[in-house]
Amino acid sequence: MISMYTARTSEIDEIDDAISEIKSQIDFSALKKNSGGIIFCHIDFIESGVVKAICEALPFNIIGMTSMVGADEHGYGLYDLTLTVLTSDEVSFEVGMTNGINHDNYIEEIDNLYKDIRCKVNSDPAMIFTFMPYMREVAGYQVVEAMDKSCHGIPMWGSITNNIDFNYETVQTICNGKFLPTGVAMMFLNGPVEPKFIVSSIPEHNISDNRAIITKSEGAILREINGMPVLEYLANIGLIITKENITTTPIMVYYEHSQKPVALGFYTLFDDGSVLTGGEMPVGASIAVGSINAEGIFESAEDGLVRILDLKDRQATLLLPCVTRYIMLAPDQESELRLINEKLRDSGLPFMMGYSGGEICPMLGQDGKMHNRFHNYTFCACVL
Secondary structure, rough: OOEEEEEEEOOOOOOOHHHHHHOOOOHHHHHOEEEEEEEOOHHHHOOHHHHHHHHHHHHHOOEEEEOEEEOOOEEEEEEOOOEEEEEOOEEEEEEEEEEOOOOOHHHHHHHHHHHHHOOOOOOOOEEEEEEEEEOOOOHHHHHEEEEHOOOOOOOOOEEEOOOOOOOOOOOEEEEOOOOOOOEEEEEEEEOOOEEEEEEOOOOOHEEEEOOEEEEEEOOOOOEOOOOEEEEHHHHHHOOOOOOOOOHEEEEEOOOEEEOEEEEEEEEOOOOOOEEEEEOOOOOOOOOEEEOOHHHHHHHHHHHHHHEEEEOOOOOOOOOOEEHHHHHHHOOOOOHHHHHHHHHHHHOOOOOEOOOOOOOOEEEEEOOOEEEEEEEEEEEEEEEE
């Protein structure tokens, strides 16, 4: 059994006050044999030294990341720090982080990280929490693919780092007071853990009925659909993609053996007309174009929340909706936050939420097994 406690602070400058505020919200006498922490925060908490001081002051391992928003049952804010503590007598929480990764070393660094943490525990973990950096030279799905291979398919849940600046220049990954803009952090959960993963993506009525086939691609770069250059195909179905609107169109990819499609984004429009996407574009896979709007965002959030609230035996709930959802809800950008806060707060059980720069969440395949996937635009949750 896992219990969950949350705490939050908006005190950035006075380190002692921030620590006191966090400690005052957690009953440390109620913590069990093993505990682990997760932090979502604004970059200022790292730069001021608050994150390092909190990690040093608390008697358990902590990982985390910068995120545009931190939320729990007590409230939310763009400039807050939110801490969740998971505690259990039966489940242990071991952590680690890579050195800075790049295109040349990320596979080796991730492999070494898994092996380093695995040496500290007696068996393979039941699941892994992970936070990874935003990198221009390595696609998010490639990092997830490397983690999946190193971790032998163990279910992973987490996010790409983000912050309130949309150019991702001030993002950090956190592990026990150490922080890196290009670090991958992991937390192993070893013991009797049966996580429930919830992915609520684009509503069905926001997905085109017209399916097409990827006929030319290179990793995450989409070149041809149905034998036509990608922009020509999209124009033929009435969708004009430009550098200004490229991030507003989801593409639904129906991977082989997946029960449901994965929502991915268009990232970069190249001069040759090809498009960099958020995930692998395998030749032969079928795709459909989706649309994202406020109504669809609320519908997927409400669907995800209903599925969470239906889990009556839940002890810990962590949420990572895509940060694009927050952006697309302008001018009322906090409307999804309010919905999540109201619904889960009223349930009387703790939860923690941050926004994600790219979601990492397993999905059930047609083989009945969970497969780690990288997502965009989705409402993702992990319930313990």
